[in-house]
Each structure stands twice: as C-alpha cells, then as structure tokens.
Amino acid sequence: MKRCVMLSVLVGGLCTVASVASAQEAPSPVQGEIGVWSGYIFRGVPQFVDPEVPALQGAVELGYPDREEGVWGRLWLSTALSERTANTQAGRADEVDVALGYRWKTSASSWLTLGGIVYLRPGDEPLDVREEVTARWEVEIPIIDRLRLRPYGAVYGEVYRMLGVYGEVGVQGRLELEYGFWAVAGGYGGTSFYARAGVVGFDVLSGRAGLEYVPTPGVVIAGVVNAALTSLSVNQSPSVLDEHGLVWSGLEVRYAPAF
Helix, strand or coil: HHHHHHHHHHHHHHHHHHHHHHHHHCCEEEEEEEEEECEEEEECCCCCCCCCCCCEEEEECCHHHHHCEEEEEEEHHHHHEECCCCCCCECCCCCEEEEEEEEEEECCCCCEEEEEEEEECCCCCCEEEEEEEEEEEEECCEEECCCEEEEEEEEEEEECCCCCCEEEEEEEEECCCCCCCEEEEEEEEEEEEECCCCCCCCCEEEEEEEEEEEECCEEEHHHHEEEEEEECCCCCCCCCCHEEEEEEEEEEECCCCCC
C-alpha cells in the first residue's frame, strides 16, 4: 500500500510539472524526474540488504533555469520494487528526502548553494530521521562549443544524530552529439568523519557514464551506468573488488526546461 501511495505521489508530481510547462511559454522553475534503477546506492553504500534489489525513484524540484539565483527545493522519493529483508542499518525499502536552500551566483559562471536536507524512512518504527546542512559550489568551464564541464565541491554536515561531516569533490560533463543525443560522464571522490561513538567514517570513489536523448526541448530520456569503490565492506567476497565495489544502472525520464 505504501508503495502504491508513493508511486501516486511521483506520477502526480510529474503530471503537475507537465501542466505547468504547457501553461507557460517561458521555462518553468519546476523540474521533475522518475526512473528505475538496478539498486539503491548512496555515496557508494547499498541502502538495501541485497544491493541488487531494484528501486523506483523520482523527484520534483523547484529551482531556477540555468541555475540563476533564488530559492531551491527538492522532494525525492524511493521505494524497492521487490520484497527484501528489512535491516535498520542498511535502510528500509521506502525513503523520502526533503531539501531546501538558496542559490547565489558568485560569478558569471559559478554558483554557491546553501541549505539543508532531511532524510525520512517511513518504514521504520519509530520514524527514522536524519538531517544534514549543506554547502555546494560549482562552476561551468567552457571547453568546446558542444562540451559542458562542471566541477563542483560539496560539504554535508550532520549536527544532531551522527555528529559528523561528509565532503565531496567531482566533475560532471555533457557532450552534445547528433540527432538530440548527449554523452554524459562524471565522477567524484568523497570522505567522511563522525564524532559519534559507533559511527564509522568511510571513503568513496565513484564514476558514471551514459547516453541521454532529448526528443523535445525540456524532456530528457537517460540511460546511465554507475560504479563505486568504498572503504566499507559491501559484500562478503574474497575478492577486494567485489567486497568493496558496486556497479548499478538505471533508466530515467526527466523534465528539465533548463537543459
């Protein structure tokens, strides 16, 4: 029942996005996405007991086209698409994330976003709640006419439950091809430290590559493959790569008027 409700929220949100887009000639600040993934991996760590359990994920985001200044918000939902064994440490099947912040334009091609994120696991009793304050700086570097390169750095601080910080630096790139196709690739490295007793910090390296198709302005269909290596043990295996590495993929549809 919970999964049906969450799916209804996702579909309803995307329908709202589409209606807003059709009612306005100018690009809408509202964006949305929905996709199916072979697993739910967060910062290189599986969030399901079985990392190969597929997940349905989607979001509705309020921002400004071309990342101009203004309020930024995001509602993100995820649920498992098959039965799985519940494990509080590895995460429940359903998750709701709410993010809110403000974006400043620090130069002609760079932006700073400050805000916060609340992570909710409605399947836990009592309700599992985590929070982070966030800061992200990104810059767009022109390489050639068809190539968009965006390095970034981000810091996430958890000040209540786990009392720690996670930092990440990375780069995202898009290369325009022919007939509405784009090649996408990127990667990041992250590390964390937590002062709370019993909470283990970790390091992660992750990369992604994929192909996007834009059939009409604002609509993006994407297929992506991700890979990650983490200092934590994610599988019981004698192979170092299998014990600390994961590969997952997904197919999603996005409404992104600023694309």
